Amino acid sequence: MAPRRDRCYTREHSSLFEGIYMSVDTATVRRVARLARIKVTDDEAERMTNELNSILGFVEQLNEVDVAGVEPMTSVVSVKMRRRQDVVTDGEDAAAVVANAPVSEDNFFLVPKVVE
Amino acid sequence: MTDLTSLTLAEARDALKAKTFTAVELTDAYLAAMEAARGLNAYVVETPEIARDMAKASDARLAAGQAGPLEGLPLGIKDLYATKGVHTQACSHILDRFKPVYESTVSANLWADGAVMLGKLNMDEFAMGSSNETSHYGPVVNPWRRKGSDVKLVPGGSSGGSAAAVAGRLCLGATATDTGGSIRQPAAFTGTVGIKPTYGRCSRWGLVAFASSLDQAGPIARDVRDAAILLKSMASVDPRDTTSVDLPVPDYEAAVGKSVKGLRIGIPKEYRLDGMPAEIDALWRRGIDILREAGAEIVDISLPHTKYALPAYYIVAPAEASSNLARYDGVRYGLRVPGSDIIDMYENTRAAGFGAEVKRRILIGTYVLSAGYYDAYYLRAQKVRTLIKRDFELAYAAGVDAILTPATPSAAFGIGEKADADPVEMYLNDVFTVTVNMAGLPGIAVPAGLSAEGLPLGLQLIGRPFDEETLFTLGAAIEKAAGTFSPAKWW
Amino acid sequence: MNMAVRTPDPKKMIKGATGDWEVIIGLEVHAQVTSNAKLFSGASATFGAEPNMHVSLVDAAMPGMLPVINEECVAQAIRTGLGLKAAINLYSVFDRKNYFYPDLPQGYQISQYKQPIVGEGKVLLDMPEGIVEIGIERLHLEQDAGKSIHDQHPTMSFVDLNRSGVALMEIVSRPDLRSSEEVKAYLAKLRTILRYLGTCDGNMEEGSMRADINVSVRKPGEPLGTRCEIKNVNSMRFAAQAVEYEARRQIGIIEDGGEIEQETRLYDPGKGETRSMRSKEEAHDYRYFPDPDLLPLELDPSWVDSLKAGLPELPDEKKARFIGDYGVTPYDAMVLTLERASADYYEQVAKGRDGKAVANFMINELFGRLNKDGKGIEASPVSPDQLGAIVDLIGDGTISGKIAKDLFEIVYTEGGDPKALVEARGLRQVTDTGAIEKAVDEVIAANPDKAEQARAKPTLSGWFVGQVMKATGGKANPQAVNDLVKQKLGIE
Ligand SMILES: [Mg+2]
C-alpha cells in the first residue's frame, strides 16, 4: 500500500515537521481489514471509518513534536539480550502441541485446503 | 470467629502461621464470598477444587513448618495469565475452550510460594479497555456505588475483575497487568492499591501478550503492604523472557513504614490538565500536603512531552497488538469459524472471535504499520517515546526520587455511560498512567480519599527504574495519613 | 550498484529473434543453519521427525510464549559472514514480517529487515573464462516456516510445525549473475563454503538450501528489465533449468510486443517450466517492525574475533595453496577443494609425495569410482594410507599404471595392504630384461609378416608392445618393452 497522496497533505506552514496528516475512507478500512484478516460488514466498515478517523485525528498532535535527530526507542530497559545455549530442551510432545486444536489428525493441525 | 475475608493478606498470613485458622477455612470463606458476589461478575471461572487441594497442601506445609511466604493465601488470577489446565482466554471469544498446558512464570512463582488459586478474574478483552466493558464475559460491576445511588459503576480496566475482587473481598489479592494503566486505573476506581513495576521486573512468559514493549505484570491488593508482599513473590528474572531483568528482588515489605524524610517529590506541571475536576486537583494537593508533612521535599518539575504520551501510545500499542494477535487464526487453538477457503476461515474466525475494541485496535495497528505509513506513525511515535523517557531521566538526574500525580482524571463512571462516546474519550482515562508505560517506569496507585459522591480516588507515584521500594515507602506514607477504603457490602 | 562491473559477454547471451539478450540473475539462498536447537526455542532442529514432535510451545505460537535467541545460530551466521568476506554488523535488529499463512503460526516471521547481522561480501566463481566475482548484498537470520501437506485429504491441508522456527540464513546476492552456468557454479561454490564452515550441511534434497531466483532480461547496455522471482528451487540442476526457461519466456514475451509482469513464479521440474503463483492478486504488505519481544542483537567485537580465529581454511585459500605447494593445475586444485573432506584426504596423501601424481590418481581413480557408487569421500573404502601406498608403488616402479588400476579396484572392493597384495597376487612389474626379451622374441617369431610391416612402418610397433604386455599379464615395465621391441625389430 503506497501513501495515497490525494488523502494526505503536508503541513504547509512548517517545514520543521515532516509528519503527514491522514484520514481514511471506507475503502482503506476494508483494505486494512483484509490485511488483518477480519471480515467487516458494510455497517462495520462505515462505523470503523469514523472511529479510526477519530483516533487518527487524536494522534495527529504528534506532528507538533520536533523529532529531528531523535533515536526511536528500541527497548525501555537498557540491558543486553540474553541468549540460550544450543541445547535441545523442549518439544518431543506432539500431543501437547495439538491439545487445543479445533481440528487435528495424527498430531497434524488440519486447515481448509490451501491452494498455491 | 470474625469474617475471615476482612483480614488483609499480611494479617491472614500471620494468623495462618499462628494457626488461628487453617488455609482450608480461609479458602472456604473466600469461595463462599465469591459465590455470594457472582452478581459483580468479577470471576469468569471459579476453581474451588483446585483451591481446596492447594489449601490442604498449604495446611500440611504449615503444620510441617515448611510454609512459603504466601502459604495458604487465596488469590485471584487475571484471565490474561496462562494457568495450566484452567480456562485462559484473556476474556476473548477467540480463545474459546483454551486450556494451556503451561503455567505463566508469575503465577508459578505465586504457587511456589504457597498461594492458593481461587479462579480466573474478568478483564477487558486482551486487556484492551479502561472500564472492563469489553470482556466477552460481560462487564464487571464495581463494588463501590455513588452515595444514595444504585447505578452500577465500572471498576476500571483492564484489570477490572482483579480490582473489583480485591475491593469486594473476593480474594486476598489479585494478579493484574498494566499496559497503559490497567493496574493503576482500576485500583484508583476501587479504592485498592495497584503497582505496575518497572518493565522487566516481572516475567511476561505465559502472559497473553497485548503490547510486548509495554505489558507488565503486577498486583492489586488491599493495602500497600499487601502489594509489596505480592510483588516480591511475582517478580523474578526468567530465562524464558529476555526482556526480564537480572536483578535481585528486594524485600519490598521492608520498605513499608520507612520514613520519607528527605525524599524529593516532583510535581509535574503538565499533569494539571484543562478542565480537570476540582476534586482531582484537591486530592493531588492533599497528597502533596501529606508527603510534605511526613518530611518529604516537594519540588516542581516539568515533563514537557507528557501530552504526547497518549497519542504515541495509541500508535505503539495497537501496532504491537496487531502483530501479537495475528496468532489467533483458528488453526492451533481457540475458536474456528468455517469458511469457503483458508482466508475466509481466518476472516470469519477473527470477525466473530474479536470484540469491537480489539478489532478497532488491530485495524489502527495494521494501518500505522502498513507500507508508506510506518515512518509517519510508528517510527515517529517511537521517537516521541524516547523524548518522554528522557523527560523522566532528566527529572531523576536532577535529584527527584519520585513523582506524584493523580491516578485518574475522574472517579468511576457508570456502566454503559460512555458506550456511545468517541473511542478517544475512553482512552483519556489513562492520560496520567500511560506515560509510565511509555517510559518503562514503576508506578503505584494508592487511594487517598473519596469523591463528593463517595467514590474512591487515587494518587499515582512514579519511581526511578527498579526503585519500587521508594514507591512502597511513599505509598505507605499516604496510606497512613489517608487511611484505607472499603465499599459497603450491598451485593 | 556494481551492475557496471560486468561487461556484457556475448558468449553468455541468449539469441532471440531480435538479437542478443543479456540475462540478469540475482539469488536469495535460504540456508538452514547447522545447530542442535531452533533459532528462538529449545526444540530440536533435526530433520525428519514425526509430525509436531520437534515443536515447542514457542514454535506453535501458544499465547504468552516468548522467543529466546540461540547463541550458536548467531555464531554460525557470523562464521558464514566471515567466510563470505563480509562485514559483520555488531548491531543488528530482529523484525517481524507480518502475514497470514497456516504454516506460519505466529502470524509473522521473525527476520532481519533493515539491519541484518551481515553486510556486503563476495563469492568467487571458477568459470572456464576465469574468476567471476559475485557480490553478496547481505546475510540475515530468520525463522523457517512449518510445512503444509496438501495431498492427504480432499478438502483439508495438514500442517506440521517441525521446521517452524528452525534457523535460516538468507544470503542475498547482487544481480551479478549472467547465465544458468553461473547460477549452478554460484550455488555449488556457496554450498562448498557453507560446508567448509560447517554452518549449513548444504543438503538441497532435504531443503537445507533453497534458492529464490530473480531473473530479468535486457538488451546489452539497456536498463534493467522487470524481474520475476522463481521461488524455492531446491536443486542446482533445476535452478539452471528454471533460469533457462524463464529467460526464454521473458524474451519471447518482449519480442512479441508484450510486457513482463513482476510476479512470483514456481518451477515445475516435471514440465520443465515456470508458472505464476496464483496467490499473486493479494498485494503483499508485510508491515515490518522491530520485534518488541527481542532486544537488538549486540555483538562483542572480541567474540567476533575469536570466531574468526576459529575459522577453517576456506576453499579459495586452500586452492591457491594446493597450486603453490603441490604444483597441481588450477582445475585440479578446484576439484580437490570442492569438499573439505576431499581436500583433507588429498593433503594426507600428498604430504611427502608427488602432488601432481596424487592429484591425478585421486581425481581419475578414486573420485571416478566413488561417483560410480554414489559415495562421498567420507565413505571411501580406500583410506589415504592405502591410496598413498598405491601411488608409491607406481612411483618406485613396482607396478605399472595399468596394474595400479587393478590394484586400486582390489583394495577398493576387498581391502588390504597394497604392498602385501602386490606380492601375494604377483602383481609386481617385470623389470628383468631377460624375461621381457624372451617374450619379445617369442611374439616376433610368431608374427613374421606383422614384423615385416612394422619394419616398413615403425608406428605399427605398438601392436607388438601390446602383445608383449598381454603375454606378461601386464606386469612388464612398458618402457622396457617398448625399447626392446624397437631394438629387436631394428627400428630407429
Ligand atoms: Mg526473500
Ligand SMILES: [Zn+2]
Ligand atoms: Zn527469507
